[in-house]
Amino acid sequence: xxxxxxxxxxxxxxxxxxxxxxxxxxxxxxxxxxxxxxxxxxxxxxxxxxxxxxxxxxxxxxxxxxxxxxxxxxxxxxxxxxxxxxxxxxxxxxxxxxxxxxxxxxxxxxxxxxxxxxxx
Amino acid sequence: xxxxxxxxxxxxxxxxxxxxxxxxxxxxxxxxxxxxxxxxxxxxxxxxxxxxxxxxxxxxxxxxxxxxxxxxxxxxxxxxxxxxxxxxxxxxxxxxxxxxxxxxxxxxxxxxxxxxxxxxxxxxxxxxxxxxxxxxxxxxxxxxxxxxxxxxxxxxxxxxxxxxxxxxxxxxxxxxxxxxxxxxxxxxxxxxxxxxxxxxxxxxxxxxxxxxxxxxxxxxxxxxxxxxxxxxxxxxxxxxxxxxxxxxxxxxxxxxxxxxxxxxxxxxxxxxxxxxxxxxxxxxxxxxxxxxxxx
Numbered sequence: 478x479x480x481x482x483x484x485x486x487x488x489x490x491x492x493x494x495x496x497x498x499x500x501x502x503x504x505x506x507x508x509x510x511x512x513x514x515x516x517x518x519x520x521x522x523x524x525x526x527x528x529x530x531x532x533x534x535x536x537x538x539x540x541x542x543x544x545x546x547x548x549x550x551x552x553x554x555x556x557x558x559x560x561x562x563x564x565x566x567x568x569x570x571x572x573x574x575x576x577x578x579x580x581x582x583x584x585x586x587x588x589x590x591x592x593x594x595x596x597x
Numbered sequence: 598x599x600x601x602x603x604x605x606x607x608x609x610x611x612x613x614x615x616x617x618x619x620x621x622x623x624x625x626x627x628x629x630x631x632x633x634x635x636x637x638x639x640x641x642x643x644x645x646x647x648x649x650x651x652x653x654x655x656x657x658x659x660x661x662x663x664x665x666x667x668x669x670x671x672x673x674x675x676x677x678x679x680x681x682x683x684x685x686x687x688x689x690x691x692x693x694x695x696x697x698x699x700x701x702x703x704x705x706x707x708x709x710x711x712x713x714x715x716x717x718x719x720x721x722x723x724x725x726x727x728x729x730x731x732x733x734x735x736x737x738x739x740x741x742x743x744x745x746x747x748x749x750x751x752x753x754x755x756x757x758x759x760x761x762x763x764x765x766x767x768x769x770x771x772x773x774x775x776x777x778x779x780x781x782x783x784x785x786x787x788x789x790x791x792x793x794x795x796x797x798x799x800x801x802x803x804x805x806x807x808x809x810x811x812x813x814x815x816x817x818x819x820x821x822x823x824x825x826x827x828x829x830x831x832x833x834x835x836x837x838x839x840x841x842x843x844x845x846x847x848x849x850x851x852x853x854x855x856x857x858x859x860x861x862x863x864x865x866x867x868x869x870x871x872x873x874x875x876x877x878x879x880x881x882x883x884x885x886x887x888x889x890x891x892x
Contacts, residue, residue: 504835505835505837532612537613539613542613543609543610546605546608547699548699548700564702579700579702580606584606584607587608
């Protein structure tokens, strides 16, 4: 069975399959989880804490996620388009959703090189 | 795995992967190597310069005649300035620079050879003296009056303190600051000046928190080392993240300008007008703007 990511606070709990997460962005002391069904969920954890949860709970399966800079964790399965000059990254399943996020040129360059390297 | 705080905005890492993350590109390594070589060359040049200076001093001491006048000292522009050095005879324009801070894409507008004033009412798009315009104070939804104290060329149009940030323009001097009560309001009324209030974003280099938590296109009027500039986000951001980006950019004082789809434009050095926001012909007649005009 595919591992589920569980994000729990003293009051609530979110349980979600990693593949249903499109990206998580930092919003100060909080994080915003964007789901594949279009829903967004505010999490009362900083992005670094979420990153640690992913690493500890999912282990090697967590490597579908890539941390980009200080404010973004993306699901690499949904990387659709990278435009370095415009600092634009589009995450899409090319069917139902399409999210545009921004990142630094250098980070996008490294992401592009990573994907190119993996394709070889 | 590296700790969270170690990641920079120009880095990526695969989560849950113990194998090494992508290494910096070869070009980046070359940059380091080139930077190191440049530093070595610089040190050598400095050492040679110091030696030749000593030799020159010795030869001057042995000279009988009056020493020759020292070569003119070239003006060194403060490295803190973001804008380019512009000749005062150049026709006024707005320098536009794009950058990214904390992953927030920003556009910086720096007017040159232009003066700032306030304007109330519809802008004349045919006015070719305007090199930058953006909405200044907010308008109340209920009575369409200007929010906060406002002075237009010495005439007070509104009173009140709903926002602590202020901008005063008196005798051409622009002051951006944060204060509940500022004597600059009265001074503006006495000396044909201008004054308006907005949300404070940065006060003496410190972030100022604001109540609204939504995300939107943000704009601000900043004083950075005495250099006045307008800064706009190219993506929707919260007040907090925007203010933090301004702090990280080095702003000493910054107040908000109306963001979102509010309309304005900048004229670049080529005379090309770059509009932002959405033009709305049905704006309230109390809509106010900061307007930079060519000197």
